[in-house]
Amino acid sequence: MRAEVLIVGGGMVGATLAALLGEAGVAVTVLDARPAPLAKSDLAGMPPGRRVSAITPVSQRLLTGLGAWEAIQACRVTPYTEMRVWDAQGSGEIAFEAAQAGVAALGHIVENDVVLAALEARLATLPSVTQRFGAVIEGLQTEAGGAAHLTLEGGETLSAPLVVAADGARSRLRTLAGIDAAPHDTGQVAVVTTVRTALPHGGVARQVFLPTGPLAFLPLTLAGEPRYCSIVWSTSPEEAERLVALPRAALGEALEAAFEGRLGEVDVIDDALAVPLVQRHAERYVRPGLALIGDAAHSIHPLAGQGVNLGLMDAAVLAEELLAARRRGIAPGNARILARYARRRRGDNAAMLALMDGFRLLFGATHPALTLARNLGLSGVDRATPLKRLLMRQAIGERGRLPLSCR
Ligand SMILES: Cc1cc2nc3c(=O)[nH]c(=O)nc-3n(C[C@H](O)[C@H](O)[C@H](O)COP(=O)(O)OP(=O)(O)OC[C@H]3O[C@@H](n4cnc5c(N)ncnc54)[C@H](O)[C@@H]3O)c2cc1C
Known part of the structure; x- marks a missing residue:
C-alpha cells in the first residue's frame, strides 16, 4: 500500500500519531532507526527503565481511546494523587491534591518503554500501518505543492503527500528541512x-x-x-x-x-x-509536505513533567486536522491544513517553554529578596484556591480547546 503519511520516528509521539491515523484507515508508514520493536514480554520481569514520564489525565484519555492504556496498566504504572513542591532555601511549600482537581489521580508515572511497547503492539493490529525498523533517513526533499521524498541509508527513496518529523530533540529531518531550532542550554x-x-511514597510526586x-x-x-x-x-x-x-x-x-x-x-x-x-523550539512547525511534532518541534525542561504530554497533544491535533481534511478530500500535505495544526499547537508549547524558564530562573536565584518572594509566592498560591485550581488544571493538561480524542 502506498503511504499517505510517512512518519519518521516511532517514539511515543510518532507511534501515537500513527495509531490515530491508522484507526481511521489512513495508509501510514512509520520509520525508525531502532533495529527492532519493543515487546511487552521483554519488559515483564525486567527492572524498571530509568526513563519515565508523568502522563497527565488528558494524555491518559488519548491512550485509553487508542486501546493502549489497558496494556500499559497490565504492565507497570503508578498513579499519583498528590504533588508536593517545596523550596530548600526557605519555608515555602505547595501541595496539589487530585480531589481538589476533581480527578481520581493527578497523573501516572509510566516507564517510556512501557508506553512504547503498548503503542507498538496496537500498531501491529492496524492493517493500514506499516512499521519499519533499522530505517535511517539521509535525505529529504519537499515540494511547494505539498509532497515529500525521503532517501534512506542504502539509497531507497520513499514519497508521500506528507512526511512527519517525530524523530526527537535532535531531529535530523528538522535539520534537513533547514528549520532552525536554536538550542537554549x-x-x-x-x-x-x-x-x-x-x-512508602504514598502516591505522592x-x-x-x-x-x-x-x-x-x-x-x-x-x-x-x-x-x-x-x-x-x-x-x-x-x-x-x-x-x-x-x-x-x-x-x-x-x-x-x-x-x-x-x-x-x-x-x-x-x-x-x-x-x-537543552530547551529548543523550532522556528516553524510546518512547510508544505512536512510537519514537526513532539521533541522534534520543542524540547522542554522536565521540571513540570510536560514534555511528552505536549508531544501527544501535537499528535492528537495534527491527526484531527488531517482527518477532517481527508473527509473533505484534501491531501495531507496541504499548506492550509498544516498551518491550522501549527496555529493550534505553537502558542501552547511556547507558553509552557517560557513558564519552565521562569520557574528555573526564579528557583535558581539566590538573592534574598527573590528567595523571600518565592517562599511567599509558594505559600500564597497554596492558600489562594482559585489560582491553585487554575495551576492544577494546567498541570493535568486541561488547557485550551482539546482535540476530540482527548476529551
Ligand atoms: C530526564 C527527563 C525526564 C523527563 N520526564 C518527563 C515527564 O515526566 N513527563 C513528560 O511528559 N516528559 C518528560 N520528559 C520528556 C520526554 O521524555 C520527551 O518529551 C519524549 O520522549 C519525546 O518523545 P518523542 O516521541 O517526540 O521523541 P523520542 O522519544 O526522542 O523518539 C524519537 C524516535 O525517533 C527515532 N529517530 C531518531 N532519529 C531518527 C532518524 N534519523 N531516522 C529514523 N528514526 C529516528 C528514535 O529512534 C526514536 O524512536 C523527560 C525528559 C527528560 C530528558
Missing part, C-alpha cells in the same frame, strides 16, 4: 536513576527546588511495593558528573540529604545516567 544536566526508599536545580522523587510501585521512586535530579554539569561517578551507597546518601530525608534512607537500585537538558 539550561545550564543543567539531569541525573536519572531508580531508588528504593525506607518510607515530590519535588524540592535546590539552589542548583530541582530534584524530583516520582513514585513507582513495583511488585505491589510502594517504596520505589524514579529520580530526576537537575543540577550543574560538574555536580552531575560527580553524582553519576559516585558508588550507589554514596549517591543514596547524597539523595537522602538533598531530599531532607522525607522518605527516609535511600537505596539506589540502578546505575545513574546523565542527560543534558
Whole structure:
C-alpha cells in the first residue's frame, strides 16, 4: 500500500500519531532507526527503565481511546494523587491534591518503554500501518505543492503527500528541512536513576527546588511495593558528573540529604545516567509536505513533567486536522491544513517553554529578596484556591480547546 503519511520516528509521539491515523484507515508508514520493536514480554520481569514520564489525565484519555492504556496498566504504572513542591532555601511549600482537581489521580508515572511497547503492539493490529525498523533517513526533499521524498541509508527513496518529523530533540529531518531550532542550554544536566526508599511514597510526586536545580522523587510501585521512586535530579554539569561517578551507597546518601530525608534512607537500585537538558523550539512547525511534532518541534525542561504530554497533544491535533481534511478530500500535505495544526499547537508549547524558564530562573536565584518572594509566592498560591485550581488544571493538561480524542 502506498503511504499517505510517512512518519519518521516511532517514539511515543510518532507511534501515537500513527495509531490515530491508522484507526481511521489512513495508509501510514512509520520509520525508525531502532533495529527492532519493543515487546511487552521483554519488559515483564525486567527492572524498571530509568526513563519515565508523568502522563497527565488528558494524555491518559488519548491512550485509553487508542486501546493502549489497558496494556500499559497490565504492565507497570503508578498513579499519583498528590504533588508536593517545596523550596530548600526557605519555608515555602505547595501541595496539589487530585480531589481538589476533581480527578481520581493527578497523573501516572509510566516507564517510556512501557508506553512504547503498548503503542507498538496496537500498531501491529492496524492493517493500514506499516512499521519499519533499522530505517535511517539521509535525505529529504519537499515540494511547494505539498509532497515529500525521503532517501534512506542504502539509497531507497520513499514519497508521500506528507512526511512527519517525530524523530526527537535532535531531529535530523528538522535539520534537513533547514528549520532552525536554536538550542537554549539550561545550564543543567539531569541525573536519572531508580531508588528504593525506607518510607512508602504514598502516591505522592515530590519535588524540592535546590539552589542548583530541582530534584524530583516520582513514585513507582513495583511488585505491589510502594517504596520505589524514579529520580530526576537537575543540577550543574560538574555536580552531575560527580553524582553519576559516585558508588550507589554514596549517591543514596547524597539523595537522602538533598531530599531532607522525607522518605527516609535511600537505596539506589540502578546505575545513574546523565542527560543534558537543552530547551529548543523550532522556528516553524510546518512547510508544505512536512510537519514537526513532539521533541522534534520543542524540547522542554522536565521540571513540570510536560514534555511528552505536549508531544501527544501535537499528535492528537495534527491527526484531527488531517482527518477532517481527508473527509473533505484534501491531501495531507496541504499548506492550509498544516498551518491550522501549527496555529493550534505553537502558542501552547511556547507558553509552557517560557513558564519552565521562569520557574528555573526564579528557583535558581539566590538573592534574598527573590528567595523571600518565592517562599511567599509558594505559600500564597497554596492558600489562594482559585489560582491553585487554575495551576492544577494546567498541570493535568486541561488547557485550551482539546482535540476530540482527548476529551
Ligand atoms: C530526564 C527527563 C525526564 C523527563 N520526564 C518527563 C515527564 O515526566 N513527563 C513528560 O511528559 N516528559 C518528560 N520528559 C520528556 C520526554 O521524555 C520527551 O518529551 C519524549 O520522549 C519525546 O518523545 P518523542 O516521541 O517526540 O521523541 P523520542 O522519544 O526522542 O523518539 C524519537 C524516535 O525517533 C527515532 N529517530 C531518531 N532519529 C531518527 C532518524 N534519523 N531516522 C529514523 N528514526 C529516528 C528514535 O529512534 C526514536 O524512536 C523527560 C525528559 C527528560 C530528558
